[in-house]
Amino acid sequence: MNSFSAAQRSRVTMLDVAERAGVSKASVSRFIGEDRALLSEAIARRIEQAISELGYRPNQMARGLKRGRTRLIGMLVADIRNPYSIAVMHGVETACRRHGYSLVVCNTDRDDEQERQHLALLRAYNIEGLIVNTLGHHRDELLDLRSEMPLVLVDRKVDRLESDLVGLDNPAAVKIALDHLEQRGYRDLLMVTEPFDGTSSRIERVDSFKSGIEQRPALAGAVVEIDNQLTARIQAFLAQPGPGPKALFCANGIAALATTQVLRESGCHLFDDVGLIALDDLDWYPLVGSGITALAQPTAEIGARAFECLLQRLRGDNGPVRTVDFAAQLIERGSTLGASR
Amino acid sequence: MNSFSAAQRSRVTMLDVAERAGVSKASVSRFIGEDRALLSEAIARRIEQAISELGYRPNQMARGLKRGRTRLIGMLVADIRNPYSIAVMHGVETACRRHGYSLVVCNTDRDDEQERQHLALLRAYNIEGLIVNTLGHHRDELLDLRSEMPLVLVDRKVDRLESDLVGLDNPAAVKIALDHLEQRGYRDLLMVTEPFDGTSSRIERVDSFKSGIEQRPALAGAVVEIDNQLTARIQAFLAQPGPGPKALFCANGIAALATTQVLRESGCHLFDDVGLIALDDLDWYPLVGSGITALAQPTAEIGARAFECLLQRLRGDNGPVRTVDFAAQLIERGSTLGASR
């Protein structure tokens, strides 16, 4: 009935090529696959010609069905609208393509039910490996998958799920930030983070911040989560007397956006009244006020490395679980020029 | 050799379920598919139990192979790092899932060769429909695909490729912008656009701008592309005498980023020295200077509508090609407060 379903069925198949070239399907299959060396020059040429004349494309579904290799990698992303996720995903995709794999991205929108559906889906399509950047509730499903295919975590751990993990060295990053702020003369700090939902990197950053503050007698510090009280909380922080010049530390790009919004609404002069440093480096950081100092993550590398981990496991590496920590890079801009203005 | 390839093969199959439930594969298949009504209560229950006991998941590859229906939709995106593309993609994906489809996204990074590879790939995986947001060189490939499956263009046309098109009403959007700028007292305008590479929406915006200027005696206008001369060009525009207050019109988010950068470097006070209006509405627009006035695109709707077009075609609609134009929405911020400061 539909003009397309008919067309779909009429696609040229391996048999067509074989007949056209006057050879068997097996030979065509060998030509398609890695066994081209086993073919005589003459036959190879005839097959090649038949293929191009007919415009033949092997059907990956059928190949996957037979060989159990789909050349598909799945990626579970918590929030596709987070620039960090996009950047990592781009790195993963590039690495995938370079190695002949394709990437199927599933966005969970931070929703547990969607995560479950997507996991079922990815499994149904026989992906060969999975890259996970979500909270990973549904540990059952994940454990199931884990037993069928390699799995690499990005940025955030999943509770009691042992797997390779690629991400940022959060304690080191926080240390860089604190060193920088202290050196620039800031004394009273407030870390702004997205709400605690179990995200391990978020927790690490906050914990490192707290312990860092404790170890530095000169500094005072507190932490607030983003919620509808944020404006009030930040304004209170700015108003209250403290040990010295104040600065805000945004735990990621989302926090940086929310915080900057609050500062503007509060009529702050960015950034003379208060310092600001943010994790992640988004393209608009330089444009706001005197520019936002950033701790950039090597997102492309993180993505590429995540895929490489997967590839090693696919190739049979059964060694112990690894953790790869990348270093953040400090990019100084106007928002931490110092309390001495 | 690899522990995973073994696991992969040992996945529970339909036959396992059938034996466990003491029925035939056909019954299991009916249970899985839409024909559940044809089964007796007793058998259905036994199958259901066997499935849950064994943790059976149908293999979509095999289903797709047999039925010619993969429930997969492909999307070709020119630049995954463009927020517009992300937003649209999110809309598409949501619509897909709501209708039981999954989305395979391919990012071409504006590279023709990658576009070709991705097209081959999508075809190899038997996607049922394609959403295209690229320049669409390789018209041959696209025409081939077009004959096999429905295809919907987003935002930009592809030369001599007749297909449904979902995007923005660019002339109307530009008119809104010009009306707004003129009403606010700006008289000397400069449109900043990404380089002309054939992108139809880009051309439409520039053409509408030019003809709009011609129709308004009070206004003067010119156009510049983003290149390494951009800073010089914008500075020249700002320095030269003109018919009145000056404003910049950024043809999309990328242009807005580049332009704002230049203005900062040039020491402009954002936005007292010069007005600014930008197409797209990115989350950081409110944060820069006094805030950037935007023409927001309904990206989620655009994405959803693109998928719905596809779905209609998949359901057999062979009617004439349609074009869906959405309206931009003006969001006023500080950057067009007017020349009267």
Added chain:
DNA sequence: CTGTTAGCGCCTTCAT
């Protein structure tokens, strides 16, 4: 209602 029988397009022994 249910089971049997053929394949979908491809890969892989096993012969030749």
Added chain:
DNA sequence: ATGAAGGCGCTAACAG
């Protein structure tokens, strides 16, 4: 070096 045959997991007639 090549071909024939069987099967990957599933669906779609056809019988019963």
